[in-house]
Amino acid sequence: DAGVIQSPRHEVTEMGQEVTLRCKPISGHNSLFWYRQTMMRGLELLIYFNNNVPIDDSGMPEDRFSAKMPNASFSTLKIQPSEPRDSAVYFCASSFSGVETQYFGPGTRLLVL
Amino acid sequence: GEDVEQSLFLSVREGDSSVINCTYTDSSSTYLYWYKQEPGAGLQLLTYIFSNMDMKQDQRLTVLLNKKDKHLSLRIADTQTGDSAIYFCAETTDKLIFGTGTRLQVFP
Numbered sequence: 001d002a003g004v005i006q007s008p009r010h011e012v013t014e015m016g017q018e019v020t021l022r023c024k025p026i027s028g029h030n031s032l033f034w035y036r037q038t039m040m041r042g043l044e045l046l047i048y049f050n051n052n053v054p055i056d057d058s059g060m061p062e063d064r065f066s067a068k069m070p071n072a073s074f075s076t077l078k079i080q081p082s083e084p085r086d087s088a089v090y091f092c093a094s095s096f097s098g099v100e101t102q103y104f105g106p107g108t109r110l111l112v113l
Numbered sequence: 114g115e116d117v118e119q120s121l122f123l124s125v126r127e128g129d130s131s132v133i134n135c136t137y138t139d140s141s142s143t144y145l146y147w148y149k150q151e152p153g154a155g156l157q158l159l160t161y162i163f164s165n166m167d168m169k170q171d172q173r174l175t176v177l178l179n180k181k182d183k184h185l186s187l188r189i190a191d192t193q194t195g196d197s198a199i200y201f202c203a204e205t206t207d208k209l210i211f212g213t214g215t216r217l218q219v220f221p
Contacts, residue, residue: 043211099208104156
């Protein structure tokens with residue numbers, strides 16, 4: 001079975017550019033999560049969707065970040081404009097329902113120059 | 114407040130047992146998890162324990178839960194070089210709260 005799929009796996013961009021990260025959750029999972037991992041702050045939950053509806057977006061750093069889940073099989077995390085401090089690994093995770101037992105994708109490594 | 118703590122590093126000899134420890138703060142957590150992260154990879158769910166259990170064993174992995182002390186441990190028997198990774202414990206409240214991770218290094 002396919003796990004959580006993320007694209008791209010690596011992204012290098014210049015400050016000010018728009019970045020879009022993509023995620024396909026495991027089929028049948030109703031909850032989707034976006035995380036950011038950095039050396040300084042560890043793993044941070046950015047936003048959590050349940051049945052395509054955002055439940056908790058308190059971790060979204062600022063208005064430059066936005067996330068959408070137009071259907072049960074696709075989500076995007078957009079950063080516009082990007083800044084060097086956004087450089088991190090961004091993970092998508094999904095679960096059957098709710099915050100428990102989450103399965104993670106391989107991550108997108110973002111470098112903003 | 115929400116805070117999950119782990120020691121940062123653990124170094125063991127191949128073939129020995131590894132014990133990774135974690136303390137958490139929320140006694141209402143329903144599940145507690147162990148994830149493994151290899152270099153350049155995502156987090157792999159290793160095992161989990163329900164809060165009303167004291168112990169769970171899964172092949173080389175043994176999870177011990179002490180709810181009174183809010184202490185969770187992961188024991189890896191017969192540790193192999195392929196076990197070298199960062200191990201995260203996590204508790205569930207209204208979201209999944211991760212510890213800082215323990216980097217396990219296995220040497221021959």
